[in-house]
Amino acid sequence: MAEKLKKKDIKENNEKSDTLLDYSNNEEDNTTFNIKDVKIINDERQNWLYYTRAPLMDNYRDNLYREYFSISVLLSLRGEGNEKSLGLSLKLIDIEKKKQLRIVELESFLFSCVTGDKQKIEDEEYRIELEDFGRGEAKLIRFLNNLYADALQNQENGKLWFKDYNAYQCLTMLKEVANIRLESKVITFSDEVLNIIIETYYNENKDLVLDINIKDVELNKVYTFGENCDYILYKDIFYETNPSYPKIKKHIFKKPITVNRAYIKDFCSRVLPNLKKDFHIELPENIKENEILAFPAQALLFLDYDGSNVFSTIKFKYGSFTVDPYTNKFTSSNMFDNEVNEIYRDKEKEEYFCNTLSKYLDKVGDYTFASSDDEKIFYLCYKILPMLQDKGWTCFYSESFKSLKLNVKPLKMKVSLTKDINFFEINFSFEGVKEIHDLSDIIKAVKVENKEYIRLQNGSFVPIDLEVIDYIAKMLKDNPIENDEDNRYLLPMFSAPYFADMLEKHSGIELDLDDSAIETISNIKRVDYDEEPPKNIIGEFRNYQLIGYKWLRKLADMSLNGILADDMGLGKSFQTIATILKEKENGEKLTSLIIAPTSCVANWYYEIKKFAPSLEAIVLTGRLKSRMKKIRAVSNYDVAIISYSTLRRDVKALSENEFNYVILDEAQHIKNANTQNAKTVKSLKSLKRLALSGTPIENSISEMWSMFDFLMPGFLGKHKDFIEDYEAPILSGLETSNEALDNLKTRIAPFILRRLKTDVLKDLPPKHTVVNYCDLTKDQKELYMSILEAARIEIFETVKRKGFAQSHIEIFSALTRLRQVCCHPRLMHQDLRGDSHTSGKFNMFIEMIREAISGGHSVLVFSSFTRMLNIMRDAFNKLNINYLYLDGTTKNRMDLVHRFNAGEAPIFLLSLKAAGTGLTLTQADTVIHYDLWWNPAVEDQATDRAYRIGQKRVVTNYKLVTRGTIEEKILELQNKKRVLIDTVVGDSMGDINKLSWDEVKNLIN
Known part of the structure; x- marks a missing residue:
């Protein structure tokens, strides 16, 4: 049943185990025994002690314990008074045979159970292992064996005796054992914690008496165990005490404590507050009403400002009485208060108030504090004082101190956009504050100096909403905003719609646009535009083509560039040719350059001749000498057409010209910003730029960045920032994905026009x-x-x-x-x-x-x-x-x-x-x-x-x-x-x- 494994079985079992722990240090005897995947040497007790101290048993699953045996614990008590030593003896219960066996040699029994060695009990031979008991009993046996191994305990008549810390440990182990008796009575453990109460009263000499008791317990029937009164035995039930017992245990079973009337004040000020932290104290009514007023301490803070320094003095309030800590005199705000003999002062709480204030201001006296540091003064006004008031402090401000604070909450940031010729001027201010502060100084104060405020000329503070400043700082980083020589913030025209939209989204920012700014931003966003088609165009505009043409003309009139991203086959070339033709009819003399894939160059030439024969066009092809001749004469033509591959070879010659338009057909050819194609087209000089692509994105959102870097450099920020702000979040699929995508679409929407065949060609066959x-x-x-x-x-x-x-x-x-x-x-x-x-x-x-x-x-x-x-x-x-x-x-x-x-x-x-x-x-x-x-x-x-x-x-x-x-x-x-x-x-x-x-x-x- 409980027989230990043979050596052969042990070897096989150990070879199968993946979690064997070897605690053996014995090189002479390599006989190995197995206790549930733990290899140990049973020759030396020290090795056993090493095992028994390891908390391996605590991690065993309950089903590892076979419970073939049980133990019955018999307790004894000895000692004078309430403090007792604890005696313990054991009986072995053979569960299968339903038999109890008396343990005479306790030390031998414990050691044999741990090692699994054979042993004789009442003339019967047993081989018992720890796993043959229940979990709690096995832990108890291991604990008792430890005591013997460490020679911590002596056996007397088959009993182990415990006191102080060992008694506490033993009782803690016994909590997990079911069968415990004291004499003939069954002993149990309770989870209830017994609390101490302190009753107070006056004796005939008007001394204060403290009577210490355990709630609902007759003290003469209580026994305590452990050096700190860790356990109490009362009516056959063990109770664990709370941690406060050691502070007062020597008084529990003594006579009541008497405080001489001459020391009552000091006792109430210094001792009583500490007692009240740990114990329930019942003060008599006559103390509350007449002798001692026991009110909670409150802090009164008086603040003043002399133009450079903040000064604060602290006083303390108890009920309606205020004490000046410098004079220790009490004054009452209630004219009906009678004179009292004593008022209880909580010195510890008063000290806490002073220590709290000293964290934020410099201590210049026992109860006086000051500072001239802007950072500390602001922090005091806007962070500390509200926090202290929430905790019950009462603050009094002089008129000069009140001038430091304009508002408790951060003021709303006001951003104004004013339209200039080709840009917007940005001004930043705070709601209700006439002074204008340079935003770069504000951002520097927040980002570099870690300030949360600005200070006005009159000395008052304006708290800054850090989240708003972070938001605006990001907007400044995301948009190509420049400072001119007058230190004005200038926003390019193409960034205005997005900049205004993003500011309007933020509740902490007030956006102010003048009439011209409102009209300009509205025009940039709208697709429709009042523009007549060119007179000399050959062919009829479909409705969507006319809208596209007008959109291109709007961009040109506003000095903006964009992407015509119509679906393939919708006539992007026709709309583009019409736009170039209108430029000529309006008197434009500069040549427009069309860059196209090699396969499309000839088609562009034929399309121009078909739809706008009045445009003089030249194709820049042929051998080098022929091409150079054509390039030198390019200013004589309205339109020049060149392939991407030819442009790479001739870019130096073409760079000497300034063009009206540089137009990219199949603009996805510059989707990679690092390619020669992209670098070449971006080096050309022109008044206007246009990209044509039915597939503005093929594989990566960064392709969009490269196109706009050609059209309007800086519009989408730096490439690495674009990846961080847009591409990475969108590709991540996280919660930030939708927000990043919405922001990107908001930004590019005014500058990209895309129509699909299914939307605009109702007569196109399926x-x-x-x-x-x-x-x-x-x-x-x-x-x-x-x-x-x-x-x-x-x-x-x-x-x-x-x-x-x-x-x-x-x-x-x-x-x-x-x-x-x-x-x-x-x-x-x-x-x-x-x-x-x-x-x-x-x-x-x-x-x-x-x-x-x-x-x-x-x-x-x-x-x-x-x-x-x-x-x-x-x-x-x-x-x-x-x-x-x-x-x-x-x-x-x-x-x-x-x-x-x-x-x-x-x-x-x-x-x-x-x-x-x-x-x-x-x-x-x-x-x-x-x-x-x-x-x-x-x-x-x-x-x-x-x-x-x-x-x-x-x-x-x-x-x-x-x-x-x-x-x-x-x-x-x-x-x-x-x-x-x-x-x-x-x-x-x-x-x-x-x-x-x-x-x-x-x-x-």
């Missing part, structure tokens, strides 16, 4: 997107799986070696190989030929082409791999399918566009990168994206070559996706990214995602 799924062929699947495994190994090893941030090139390369296999095995191995190396997707594609041709459809086919387009060309040539082809090397791009729109061929094979922008191919009613691109905005741009103004037929957009491959994962990623633009420049809310390490792992799993 566009349907269809995902066509296919499967890998058998050979293709084997190739895919082998490349997938290689890609996994390569990516994980690269990331482990270089880190994710430095592994993008290797990751992109590995993922590209997977995409290529999905398209066609020949993209991986160009020498593969024959039917055994076909592609499931390519087979489906050929069937779709045949069906489209037989149905009379015109088809645009996009692929990001030109080699895939060449595989298609080979197949079409064999099948005698007529087609046109365009990639980045094609020279006669516009000729091919005209031929396709004229119906010369039903199929147009196009490189996604080369033909995704700048072309109008409304002859097509079918678009096939053979392979998916990471960013859906790029695919949307390509699709909108067909789905734009002039399209009369329903457009079907096909995406070809291979099941069970990376392409399905890319499709999921596209769906996440699609909400990015609407989130920032639209009204909807959504998640914004970048390609993270988790997403990369998902792609290759």
